[in-house]
Amino acid sequence: MLQSRDGVPLDYVRQLNALALRPDLAVLVTAYPGILEDRLRARGAHYRFEHDGSSRVEAGMYDDLADVLAEDGFPIWRVDTGDDAWPDPAVPAPGPGYADDLYCLPSGHLELGETIVDCAVREAREEVGVAIDPTDLRPATVVHYLSPEGRPRLGVFFATDRWHGEPYNAEPAKCGGLAWPRVDELLDNTVPYTAAGVELYRSGVSIGLHGWPELVGATA
Incomplete structure (x- = not known):
């Protein structure tokens, strides 16, 4: 997501990560933008992109990132930290995957150096x-x-x-x-x-x- 803020193309990021080990589960921690803004004002900025109004942009980017990861075949668990009740980490709670309940041909993305x-x-x-x-x-x-x-x-x-x-x-x-x-x-x-x-x-x-x-x- 930070690479997106810096304008790094998604395809380039995919190439950088092509040879990395794939995680069993990708966890995205987020919350409603208004809640994130309140937290940001309370603790102050931690990096250069954090400022008033940035949370809505970042929350949208994390949603986009979740869609991209799901399309790439990664199981996603979205954790909403704005909720009072946190999910039990001992219970599998995968989020939505790519094209749930739909049929598709065997398919996928090119890996680095692959024809x-x-x-x-x-x-x-x-x-x-x-x-x-x-x-x-x-x-x-x-x-x-x-x-x-x-x-x-x-x-x-x-x-x-x-x-x-x-x-x-x-x-x-x-x-x-x-x-x-x-x-x-x-x-x-x-x-x-x-x-x-x-x-x-x-x-x-x-x-x-x-x-x-x-x-x-x-x-x-």
């Missing part, structure tokens, strides 16, 4: 426990996506009909279960971005847009 093909192979292994030969992957489509929060993303979809191993839920802490719907009968609670990519693939469209204010179809 998109390597990423697809790794994510399939990590999320559904199968091994895919990179030469068995074929390009399906590309989606240029704009999230509701205004963050653009380029999603590269692959298809294959060959893999080794029986698919299973390899990340039960992050995923509630697997389903095998037909590509022309996706479940209603499919991530919209995923559904858009599948529909482009079915239609033979190699690149498309999703989530932008003015959708202009593109083919290649």
Whole structure:
């Protein structure tokens, strides 16, 4: 969050942290901005960004950070210190994850130094426990996506009909279960971005847009 205040791009921060050990749980401690302002005035500033009115900005940034971490697959526990009752640390209390109660294809972000093909192979292994030969992957489509929060993303979809191993839920802490719907009968609670990519693939469209204010179809 401090890097954001200094104007450091999010992608650069992700690259810096790509080789770091992933925590089992990310804990975000926050409170209503008005409560934070009262505490700030009572104790005084501790660093250069703290001043009257800064708490609302920081609380919003922490909310954005929680969304980014959830999208990156980190389990989040948001602790509201404005509440009188603190959560019992002995009881697991994970916060909302990315796309809770929605279905999505095995997917994820590129790691530092990784190709998109390597990423697809790794994510399939990590999320559904199968091994895919990179030469068995074929390009399906590309989606240029704009999230509701205004963050653009380029999603590269692959298809294959060959893999080794029986698919299973390899990340039960992050995923509630697997389903095998037909590509022309996706479940209603499919991530919209995923559904858009599948529909482009079915239609033979190699690149498309999703989530932008003015959708202009593109083919290649």
